[in-house]
Amino acid sequence: GENVEQHPSTLSVQEGDSAVIKCTYSDSASNYFPWYKQELGKGPQLIIDIRSNVGEKKDQRIAVTLNKTAKHFSLHITETQPEDSAVYFCAIIQGAQKLVFGQGTRLTINP
Amino acid sequence: SAVISQKPSRDICQRGTSLTIQCQVDSQVTMMFWYRQQPGQSLTLIATANQGSEATYESGFVIDKFPISRPNLTFSTLTVSNMSPEDSSIYLCSVGGAGGQETQYFGPGTRLLVL
Numbered sequence: 482g483e484n485v486e487q488h489p490s491t492l493s494v495q496e497g498d499s500a501v502i503k504c505t506y507s508d509s510a511s512n513y514f515p516w517y518k519q520e521l522g523k524g525p526q527l528i529i530d531i532r533s534n535v536g537e538k539k540d541q542r543i544a545v546t547l548n549k550t551a552k553h554f555s556l557h558i559t560e561t562q563p564e565d566s567a568v569y570f571c572a573i574i575q576g577a578q579k580l581v582f583g584q585g586t587r588l589t590i591n592p
Numbered sequence: 593s594a595v596i597s598q599k600p601s602r603d604i605c606q607r608g609t610s611l612t613i614q615c616q617v618d619s620q621v622t623m624m625f626w627y628r629q630q631p632g633q634s635l636t637l638i639a640t641a642n643q644g645s646e647a648t649y650e651s652g653f654v655i656d657k658f659p660i661s662r663p664n665l666t667f668s669t670l671t672v673s674n675m676s677p678e679d680s681s682i683y684l685c686s687v688g689g690a691g692g693q694e695t696q697y698f699g700p701g702t703r704l705l706v707l
Contacts, residue, residue, distance in 0.1 A: 513694040524684055524698035525635065527593075570634060574694045578623060579650075580686075582634045 483508045483575045487583025495591050500561055502586045504571035505553040513574040514547060514554045519585075520567045529556070558588075566590045594619050594687055596699035604705045605675055612671045613702045615685035620665035623688030625696065626658070630681045638683075641668040675706045 487504045494500050504514075512533040517525035531538045531545045531554065538545050542561075547554040558565055571583040595618040605611050615624065624641040638658055639647040647660035662668045672679050682701045689695035 515695070517698075522703075524596075524700045527695065527697060530695065578625075578640065578688065578694065579637055580625075580635075580696055582636075584634050 483511075483573065483581045485571060485573055485581050485583040487571050487586060489586060490584060491587045491589070493589045493591060494561055496561055496563060498561055500558045500565070500588055500590075501555055502569055502571070502588070503553060503555045504573075504583045505551075506573050507552065508573065508575060509549075509552065511573040511575065514545070515572050515580070516543075516545060516556045517570045517572065517582075518567045519570065525570060561590045563590050563592055593689055593697045594621060596685065596687060596697060598683075598685060598699040598702050600702060601700065602703035602705075604707065607676050607706055609675055610671055610673045611675065611704060612669050613683050613685075615668045615670070615699055617666045617687050621687040622665070623696075624662060624668045625686045625688075626660060626668070626670045627684045627686060627698075628681045629684060629701070635684065638670070641670075641685075672704065675704075677706045680704055680706045 485506050515530035518528045519525045529543050529545050531547050542559045544557040566589050569586045572580045575581050597616045599614045626638040627635045629635045637650050638653045639649040641647050641660050641662040643662045659671045682703050684698050684701045686696040686698045
């Protein structure tokens, strides 16, 4: 089946610095790429998504970039804050509706 | 996005028993999904809950183990049958959003521990 590789598995950055998480995939038919944030004890929260007809999308401190040729997409968080600490998951859409998730990245923001 | 609730939020169960998890949405949605998240792991789709017909299961998941109901456009249940410790996981429902068929929003999850 479809495979999504997510790196790094853990990431620790100083407050105010930037964090970047990258995902690669193999299915060239994928055209929808969401990112979720999961805080302890909660369900995943959709934070940003991108479709294959654009290369970049930004929402305040969060941005996602997509390189369809190379089959990878990345989450960028700037000016990190302690509340950004969470587990982040990338995903791709397989077929019409099935989300296939990466392995997750545990992001820790150090004050 | 829709407001999604799940019951129970957590439970501790004995092996061999069954637990039914409820998912309620505050608006009518076409697509509802059930996922499993094993401890410290990522999310895996169990099945798509289809209103008015049988659920569509992913490879590795079967109806006898995870029966699903979808009686209307705002509600679904997932039963974990004949539980074993390996079934200890977070079970999450999600719904398709109005923003596009691909977009999915998740409930808070049900944390299940099987002893």
